[in-house]
Amino acid sequence: MGDLSRLQREMNRLFDGATAGRWSGQFPAVNLHAHDDGLVLTAELPGVDPQSLDMSVKGDTLTLSGARSAATPAEDEVVHRRERVAGSFTRTFQLPCVVDAEKVEARYTHGILTVQLPRTEAEKPRKIAVKTS
């Protein structure tokens, strides 16, 4: 009976997550925004040492890799729940435009990595004046 109600709760939790649009795919989950001057990529990386993050940008390709260490349980420890993702990860993204690799900036706050990806000058939208004759 206890197992059944636990299963029920787990199911509810899963569905709650699904209906709320929770991503359950790759780690880390990322969002990408676009604005006039470029792109902003954010990634959920709680408990990841920013020093362990490795990021490279080339043209319109961004690669993010790193690792989240799993605490190895001591001998007298009992693990009751292990839901948090651990291990190393690599994700490569093709961006919708070429970005200026020199000007890419990344910041890590409260477990969120925010990467500012400015477009190259050539990629920026240009205003074209319409001439009238």
Place this chain on the structure above:
Amino acid sequence: MATKDLEQQEAATPTRVERTHEWPTFSPAVDIVEQKDRFVLKADIPGADPQTVNVEFEQGVLTIHAGRQTPEHTGDMLWEEYREGDYERSFTVSDDINAEQIKADYADGVLTLTLPKVEAAKPKKITVNVT
């Protein structure tokens, strides 16, 4: 000695106040590890504003709640794998936990709770009086 189920399970019916806002509330992923003298709970709450991280213990139910800072980036959303919202999850805690001594630390989007166990009843030696 009757062994108690020490595993902390989510409360079946957490008594909580409904929140009236339009962003979603997520149940954070947790790790729970039991050591000799304590339980350690880690919850992933990326993006949570430290000011809003709240841990409550009432009538044997431990509730963690955290709010998210409003995102500063504007522009068009091109790709969305996660949504921003609050975090909340409740656990039923056994009597073996010393609620007064629960410790909470928040760093890098991870909330770590340390729940010390109460000092176990030590076996007592009873002297037999011989008359």
